[in-house]
Amino acid sequence: MSSSIAFQLNGSAAQVDDAGDEPLLFVLRNRLDLKATHFGCGLEQCGACVVSVDGQARYSCTLPMSALAGAEVTTPEALRDDPVGVALLEAFEAEQAGQCGYCISGILMRIHALFKTERRPGRAAILAALDKHLCRCGAHGSILRAVERAAARLGGEA
Amino acid sequence: MDNVLPKSLQDNPELGRWISLDAPGVVGIRSGKVELGQGILTALAQIAADELAVDPALVALAPCDTDRSPDEGITAGSQSVEVSGASIRMAAAQARAALLDAAAVRLGVDTAGLSCRGGSILLDGAPTGLDLWSLAPDVDWRQPVSGNVPVRSVGAYSAVGASHPRIDMAPKRGGAGFIHDLALPGLLHARVVRQPFRLARLAHVDDAWLQRRHPGITVLRKNDFLALAGPDEYGVHAAHAEADRFTTWEEVPGLWRPAETAGEKVIRLGAATPSVGTGGIDVRYSRAHVAHASIGPSCALARFDAGRLTVWSHSQGIFPLRAQIAGCLGLQPSAVRVIHAHGAGCYGHNGADDAALDAAIVALELPGRPVRIMWSREDELSRGPLGAAMSTGIEAGIDAAGRVASWRLSVLSEPHAQRPGFGGHVNLSSAEALDSTRLPGKVEDLPDAAGGGAARNAVAIYDFPDQQVTVRLDTRSRIRTSSLRSLGAHLNVFAIESAMDELADLAGADPLDFRLRHLKDERCRAVLQGAAEMSGWPGSQPAGEGRALGIAAARYKNKGAWLAAVAEVSVDEEVRLERLWLCVDVGLVINPQGALSQIEGGAIQAASWTLKEEVKVEDDRVPAFDWSAYPILKFSELPEIETRFIVDPTRPPLGAGEASQGPVAAAIGNAASRALGLRMRDLPLTRERLVEALMSA
Numbered sequence: 001m002s003s004s005i006a007f008q009l010n011g012s013a014a015q016v017d018d019a020g021d022e023p024l025l026f027v028l029r030n031r032l033d034l035k036a037t038h039f040g041c042g043l044e045q046c047g048a049c050v051v052s053v054d055g056q057a058r059y060s061c062t063l064p065m066s067a068l069a070g071a072e073v074t075t076p077e078a079l080r081d082d083p084v085g086v087a088l089l090e091a092f093e094a095e096q097a098g099q100c101g102y103c104i105s106g107i108l109m110r111i112h113a114l115f116k117t118e119r120r121p122g123r124a125a126i127l128a129a130l131d132k133h134l135c136r137c138g139a140h141g142s143i144l145r146a147v148e149r150a151a152a153r154l155g156g157e158a
Numbered sequence: 159m160d161n162v163l164p165k166s167l168q169d170n171p172e173l174g175r176w177i178s179l180d181a182p183g184v185v186g187i188r189s190g191k192v193e194l195g196q197g198i199l200t201a202l203a204q205i206a207a208d209e210l211a212v213d214p215a216l217v218a219l220a221p222c223d224t225d226r227s228p229d230e231g232i233t234a235g236s237q238s239v240e241v242s243g244a245s246i247r248m249a250a251a252q253a254r255a256a257l258l259d260a261a262a263v264r265l266g267v268d269t270a271g272l273s274c275r276g277g278s279i280l281l282d283g284a285p286t287g288l289d290l291w292s293l294a295p296d297v298d299w300r301q302p303v304s305g306n307v308p309v310r311s312v313g314a315y316s317a318v319g320a321s322h323p324r325i326d327m328a329p330k331r332g333g334a335g336f337i338h339d340l341a342l343p344g345l346l347h348a349r350v351v352r353q354p355f356r357l358a359r360l361a362h363v364d365d366a367w368l369q370r371r372h373p374g375i376t377v378l379r380k381n382d383f384l385a386l387a388g389p390d391e392y393g394v395h396a397a398h399a400e401a402d403r404f405t406t407w408e409e410v411p412g413l414w415r416p417a418e419t420a421g422e423k424v425i426r427l428g429a430a431t432p433s434v435g436t437g438g439i440d441v442r443y444s445r446a447h448v449a450h451a452s453i454g455p456s457c458a459l460a461r462f463d464a465g466r467l468t469v470w471s472h473s474q475g476i477f478p479l480r481a482q483i484a485g486c487l488g489l490q491p492s493a494v495r496v497i498h499a500h501g502a503g504c505y506g507h508n509g510a511d512d513a514a515l516d517a518a519i520v521a522l523e524l525p526g527r528p529v530r531i532m533w534s535r536e537d538e539l540s541r542g543p544l545g546a547a548m549s550t551g552i553e554a555g556i557d558a559a560g561r562v563a564s565w566r567l568s569v570l571s572e573p574h575a576q577r578p579g580f581g582g583h584v585n586l587s588s589a590e591a592l593d594s595t596r597l598p599g600k601v602e603d604l605p606d607a608a609g610g611g612a613a614r615n616a617v618a619i620y621d622f623p624d625q626q627v628t629v630r631l632d633t634r635s636r637i638r639t640s641s642l643r644s645l646g647a648h649l650n651v652f653a654i655e656s657a658m659d660e661l662a663d664l665a666g667a668d669p670l671d672f673r674l675r676h677l678k679d680e681r682c683r684a685v686l687q688g689a690a691e692m693s694g695w696p697g698s699q700p701a702g703e704g705r706a707l708g709i710a711a712a713r714y715k716n717k718g719a720w721l722a723a724v725a726e727v728s729v730d731e732e733v734r735l736e737r738l739w740l741c742v743d744v745g746l747v748i749n750p751q752g753a754l755s756q757i758e759g760g761a762i763q764a765a766s767w768t769l770k771e772e773v774k775v776e777d778d779r780v781p782a783f784d785w786s787a788y789p790i791l792k793f794s795e796l797p798e799i800e801t802r803f804i805v806d807p808t809r810p811p812l813g814a815g816e817a818s819q820g821p822v823a824a825a826i827g828n829a830a831s832r833a834l835g836l837r838m839r840d841l842p843l844t845r846e847r848l849v850e851a852l853m854s855a
Contacts, residue, residue: 022392023392026391026392026395029339029391030390030391030392033341035333035334035336035338035339035341036331036332036333036334038336038338038454039338039454039455039532040453040454040455040535041535041784041785042395042399042534042535043535043784043785043786045535045784045785045786046453046535046785048453048454076331076332077332077333079332080332089331089332092331093323093327093328096321096323096324096327096751096755098327098330098331099195099196099197099503099755099759100194100195100330100452100453100454100501100502100503100504101195101327101330101331101335101336102195102330102336102452102453102454102502102503103453104330104331105331105332108331108332127793127794128794130793130794131792131793131794133793134453134785134790134792135453135793136451136452136453136502136503136505136763136790137195137503137759137763138758138759138760138761138762138763138766138791139755139759140762140791140793140796141758141762141796141799142755143793144793144796
């Protein structure tokens with residue numbers, strides 16, 4: 001049985017053959033050589049694998065390719081191609097957010113999706129979003145400051 | 159001038175091991191210390207940059223590699239800035255002197271007028287047309303680093319002391335910056351089906367079922383070692399996730415035997431005969447097993463080609479790892495090369511080394527093909543070495559003047575030091591699966607020179623007239639334990655600083671005043687007074703009414719950094735950390751932002767251990783678990799943190815990564831106990847423990 005799934009990936013047309021129920025995470029990393037999305041748990045518990053699907057933050061570790069026909073997928077590699085992504089990356093650099101960095105790309109994608117729906121989220125909305133992510137290094141403070149810095153900048157420009 | 163060479167230079171004297179100028183415009187530095195997420199590469203680049211008067215951006219830290227790098231043992235114990243930093247500083251100073259000497263010969267001038275800046279050689283401040291790289295061929299890079307060349311004075315530092323941004327972070331935020339991302343051509347993915355308990359015997363593998371359900375998976379079995387491999391990672395991952403359905407494990411009675419251990423170690427300080435006390439305590443404090451719980455699972459790659467094995471690992475010690483892999487697989491160490499690649503955050507001896515041996519075993523079976531191992535989330539949490547469970551008892555009395563008259567502290571702890579090669583044992587998970595006789599026969603605590611393991615910070619910093627400490631290892635459990643950030647200091651400082659509060663209560667004294675009356679160490683007094691001032695100690699909350707401050711301090715390993723913490727907690731159904739004030743003295747700060755990250759990161763991790771973390775053990779086994787059974791501190795539980803550094807650049811730099819664990823745990827415990835009006839002595843301070851404490855009150 002052969003099947004092909006066509007979708008949008010970081011703004012370009014993409015196609016994956018015979019993926020079936022293979023989760024998006026493995027497809028991104030191994031078939032499409034996009035390594036910035038990380039495996040953390042495979043259980044939707046830690047958030048390391050979060051990407052944007054049709055503008056929503058989604059766990060790529062469990063999301064089967066079969067559900068993605070026609071979807072618009074954005075990965076951390078594309079953050080620098082969009083002003084919200086650039087603002088986030090610059091804020092994370094300015095705050096030196098993160099320690100080991102393994103959790104960061106998933107957090108960036110979650111917050112990127114949040115900024116698409118809320119121009120200037122308050123602390124409660126930011127914390128609710130970040131609570132879906134685990135950080136083990138104790139870099140929570142710098143990550144929170146970076147997100148609030150980006151929110152202030154983006155909100156200020158609105 | 160200090161003529162004592164750091165151990166790293168004694169072991170690796172050759173200048174060219176540390177520095178190379180092979181690539182024009184790049185100062186290549188090799189350290190034997192590895193990046194674990196702590197930012198060490200950036201700090202070392204800053205140190206080298208100042209000695210050679212170049213911008214840190216010109217400094218490139220080469221990956222740690224057993225073929226090329228200086229052997230600096232293990233990246234642990236907050237020693238990297240102190241030891242590798244000092245070594246690189248001396249090596250860079252000597253390189254600068256040698257390059258200036260070479261310039262003097264070329265120019266036919268005296269070296270006195272020569273200097274270097276930005277890579278250029280200057281004569282009386284004017285350019286000479288020479289630079290570091292053009293002179294490099296004139297220098298004998300085999301010369302030993304003597305330590306006799308003067309290093310720059312503190313006043314001449316420009317990179318050191320500045321918050322230089324991390325040099326390794328950009329690819330980690332949105333690229334391929336981790337070992338997990340290495341893409342070697344022809345890569346095979348593999349997963350190891352781990353023994354569900356120590357020395358479990360693999361009784362049966364249902365190959366027929368596995369091949370029906372997961373066709374094409376390669377099965378490799380050697381005794382109790384079982385690996386699955388194939389070119390498609392998801393196929394291997396999915397088969398591994400169903401391992402319970404095609405494997406049967408059994409207990410072999412009598413196979414497990416506890417390791418022998420040395421008897422009780424006794425430390426006696428102060429010879430005074432204990433005076434007659436007017437009151438006292440005789441209590442025990444305890445900590446459950448703690449998981450390393452890195453967000454990224456352990457990963458390794460290996461390739462066996464033409465008789466040579468190459469392994470990529472995020473190990474803390476690639477040289478000792480190489481020796482054990484070689485020994486385990488019957489290879490000469492020279493036939494094994496281990497290259498460090500960055501992993502997710504590492505807080506001690508986790509599964510990294512185990513994964514490296516896993517990959518090596520599989521690679522040897524499949525010569526010519528690179529093999530990538532990654533652990534599952536459950537294995538990462540439950541099958542690597544755990545932080546040791548331990549208990550610390552304190553029997554102490556006070557005299558009529560309200561001073562501690564006698565102090566007896568006793569530690570009973572599982573081993574904190576079972577790294578590869580320690581005690582002459584392999585100490586790698588799959589080594590025991592290949593051969594059950596590889597179980598460690600004898601286990602000892604880390605020596606005092608390394609700061610002890612169970613004994614770490616067991617000696618109180620206070621000037622008691624009579625202090626006796628006994629330390630005993632407990633090897634009865636088969637649960638594998640080893641070094642987790644701060645080792646025994648987490649519980650020992652918690653115990654000492656809790657006891658100081660309990661004794662202060664008996665003496666009717668304020669906890670801060672009570673500490674200061676027993677404390678001569680000026681730098682410890684300074685951080686305590688600093689934290690007290692920052693927090694408005696003692697606060698205005700009455701005891702026993704649900705909200706309080708707690709204070710604690712320690713000097714890490716009794717020879718490292720000083721840190722005092724004040725915690726504010728609220729208690730209703732559970733203990734919540736609201737605020738934290740930290741005052742710290744690490745001497746010269748190489749990178750303020752990096753040091754702050756290490757101190758605050760350590761504090762948050764310690765808060766998580768202290769409030770939430772406990773690995774559930776059943777029948778001397780660790781049932782596999784995931785994050786749902788092992789919650790860690792969430793973003794919404796983050797306390798407000800304020801940190802102050804007492805900065806004296808003339809004092810040598812001290813490691814910052816492990817200074818906060820003990821004091822933060824104790825400050826939280828003291829605050830919680832004060833808020834509740836009863837003493838909490840067992841970690842973690844979960845809701846269950848809270849209920850237990852209230853029931854037994």
